[in-house]
Amino acid sequence: MFTGLLSILIGAYLFTRPSExxxxxxxxIVLGIFLxxxxxxxxxxxxxxxMKGIENRLPDFLRDVSExxxxxxxxxxxxxxxxxxxxxxxxxxxKKIAAQIKWGVSVDEALREFVARNxxxxxxxxxxxxxxxxxxxxxxxxxxxxxxxxxxxxxxLANDKYSQMRSYIIILLMAYGVxxxxxxxxxxxxxxxxxxxxxxxxxSTTLSYLNVSSIPLIKExxxxxxxxxxxxxxxxxxxxxxxxxxSGFLYSAVLSVLGYIIILLLGGV
Numbered sequence: 103m104f105t106g107l108l109s110i111l112i113g114a115y116l117f118t119r120p121s122e123x124x125x126x127x128x129x130x131i132v133l134g135i136f137l138x139x140x141x142x143x144x145x146x147x148x149x150x151x152x153m154k155g156i157e158n159r160l161p162d163f164l165r166d167v168s169e170x171x172x173x174x175x176x177x178x179x180x181x182x183x184x185x186x187x188x189x190x191x192x193x194x195x196x197k198k199i200a201a202q203i204k205w206g207v208s209v210d211e212a213l214r215e216f217v218a219r220n221x222x223x224x225x226x227x228x229x230x231x232x233x234x235x236x237x238x239x240x241x242x243x244x245x246x247x248x249x250x251x252x253x254x255x256x257x258x259l260a261n262d263k264y265s266q267m268r269s270y271i272i273i274l275l276m277a278y279g280v281x282x283x284x285x286x287x288x289x290x291x292x293x294x295x296x297x298x299x300x301x302x303x304x305x306s307t308t309l310s311y312l313n314v315s316s317i318p319l320i321k322e323x324x325x326x327x328x329x330x331x332x333x334x335x336x337x338x339x340x341x342x343x344x345x346x347x348x349s350g351f352l353y354s355a356v357l358s359v360l361g362y363i364i365i366l367l368l369g370g371v
Contacts, residue, residue, distance in 0.1 A: 106138030128325055132362045135333065136355045143352025150349060155191035157224050161254040163189050163196055164232065168246035177236045178209045195220065209236060228253050264343065271339045275357075278335045282361050285324045286368055293317050325365050332358035 113130030166187055170180035185200035187193075195216055202212040210233050217229050228249065235245040333354040340350020 103138060103142075106134045106136070109134030109137060128329070128362060132329060132359055135329070135358050139333075139336075139351040140355040142348070143350075143355055146348050147352055150344065152191060153220065153222050153225075156195065156220050157222060157257065159189040159192040160225065160228060161250040161257070163187070163192060164228075164246050164250040164253070168243045168250060171243040171246065177232075177242055178203050180242075181209065209233075224253075224257075264345070267342050270342045274335055274339055274342065278331060278357060278361070281331055282328060282364060285328055285365065288324065289321055289365070290368065293321060325362070328361045328365055329358045332361045 109130045111134075113127045113132075113134060116127035116130065163184060166184040167177070167180045170183040171177065175183065181196075182200045182203060185196045187196075189196055199212045199216055202215070203209060213229050213233055217226055231249055232246065235249070236242060336352070336354025336357045337347045337350040339353040340347050343349060
């Protein structure tokens with residue numbers, strides 16, 4: 103993170119120094135953006151994948167606990183019995199809860215520690231309901247089964263919602279691609295033609311007010327806008343896809359770097 107911020111500051115400082123190489127400051131800025139956002143985005147992606155895997159299997163575990171408690175077992179023994187099953191990425195956590203219960207830790211405390219290790223709104227609400235139902239007594243099996251069914255339905259609805267929202271990510275990426283293509287057309291065709299007209303003195307009245315020396319500055323501004331647009335589009339993709347801007351860090355890093363490389367190679371910055 104520090105290296106990324108330092109690289110961005112170096113790039114910003116180079117803008118204050120007169121230089122014929124416009125791309126030179128942008129090299130540091132884009133590198134800084136990548137170093138700042140890419141590691142955080144990769145870490146967030148791994149954590150989100152783990153969290154989603156746990157959330158998807160948690161209702162299955164509660165259903166098995168409910169089945170085990172139908173034979174008269176209390177919640178602690180039911181959890182130990184259900185821990186023999188396989189729940190994918192959730193399995194190590196379940197075995198850890200069962201081991202804590204065997205060592206004498208209360209069910210409530212073991213479940214709270216599980217939530218502390220795997221914090222998410224869905225997990226917190228689900229486990230809080232399980233703890234409260236265990237305290238209230240009564241038929242734990244029916245309560246757990248109802249919790250498992252309701253949580254599974256809530257997951258299906260949430261997944262459908264985000265699946266529909268993810269379609270807007272494609273539209274957002276297409277909009278960024280169109281913007282990038284427009285900038286490329288300006289760099290490759292419009293600006294060179296405008297320069298030749300200004301030099302030859304055959305420009306129109308509107309172009310005659312411009313100076314050839316201002317064209318590199320205009321191209322520099324467009325390059326900066328492409329980078330900013332890449333970062334913004336990436337963050338918005340995270341909000342649309344997962345409801346969290348942090349989920350867009352990796353999108354931002356990739357879009358800003360990719361857009362800058364394309365401008366650098368094809369646009370002649």
